[in-house]
Amino acid sequence: MNPWKQLLDVQALDTSLTQLDHRERQLPERAELAEVEDQLAALRTEVAAVEGEKHVLDKEQTRIEDEIASIEDKISSADRQLYSGSSDVKELQALQDEIAALKRRISGLEDQELELMEQVEPIDARLAGLAERQAELDQRAVTLTAGIAEAEADIDREREEVRGRRAEVVADIDPSALEEYETVRGRLGGVAVARLEHGSCGACHMKLSAVEHDRILHLGPEEPVRCEDCGRFLVRD
Numbered sequence: 192m193n194p195w196k197q198l199l200d201v202q203a204l205d206t207s208l209t210q211l212d213h214r215e216r217q218l219p220e221r222a223e224l225a226e227v228e229d230q231l232a233a234l235r236t237e238v239a240a241v242e243g244e245k246h247v248l249d250k251e252q253t254r255i256e257d258e259i260a261s262i263e264d265k266i267s268s269a270d271r272q273l274y275s276g277s278s279d280v281k282e283l284q285a286l287q288d289e290i291a292a293l294k295r296r297i298s299g300l301e302d303q304e305l306e307l308m309e310q311v312e313p314i315d316a317r318l319a320g321l322a323e324r325q326a327e328l329d330q331r332a333v334t335l336t337a338g339i340a341e342a343e344a345d346i347d348r349e350r351e352e353v354r355g356r357r358a359e360v361v362a363d364i365d366p367s368a369l370e371e372y373e374t375v376r377g378r379l380g381g382v383a384v385a386r387l388e389h390g391s392c393g394a395c396h397m398k399l400s401a402v403e404h405d406r407i408l409h410l411g412p413e414e415p416v417r418c419e420d421c422g423r424f425l426v427r428d
């Protein structure tokens with residue numbers, strides 16, 4: 192058997208393997224997943240910023256509520272004094288004035304709290320929108336990841352099949368020819384063997400000199416012949 196002709200078959204299978212590797216790296220789902228992950232990262236940054244705004248308002252609200260609670264305590268204690276049975280009119284009047292002043296402060300604080308709550312409302316709506324968008328993107332990422340795994344499994348199956356066929360072909364090939372094939376293939380972009388077509392190299396398309404062409408035609412088909420120009424092995428029919 193002419194090993195160079197067999198190596199053309201090996202080369203076709205090796206090219207398939209290279210294409211499968213390329214297909215695996217370039218799966219469209221992979222690029223889309225990277226984009227979704229970028230969007231998710233940007234979204235998380237935005238959520239953190241909006242939550243920061245909300246946190247400031249929440250803290251302010253808590254401060255106001257604490258202040259209201261402490262004023263209510265003061266009102267209760269003034270109330271107790273007011274109804275403790277004292278008959279000092281001046282003292283009673285002072286207590287009533289104090290209670291009225293404290294109530295006015297509470298009313299002012301409650302207005303402030305309402306204003307804050309109005310500011311929190313659109314922030315909450317924004318956070319809800321962001322959470323919804325995040326859930327969509329998370330779902331998309333899950334779908335894409337599953338799609339990638341499925342495509343990878345398909346490619347693995349194809350690869351195993353090609354490797355099996357390659358092993359069968361290679362088993363019959365002279366090991367030294369195979370070794371030369373591997374060396375040249377590694378050096379010349381994956382193509383080590385080409386057909387001699389009408390006196391030209393099927394890979395680099397250089398026309399052989401008449402002398403070289405004549406010499407080749409007189410050699411046995413198993414004799415290794417290389418293109419004078421690119422150095423690939425030439426297969427003659």
Ligand SMILES: [Zn+2]
Nearest residue numbers: 392395418421
């Ligand atoms: Zn050539």
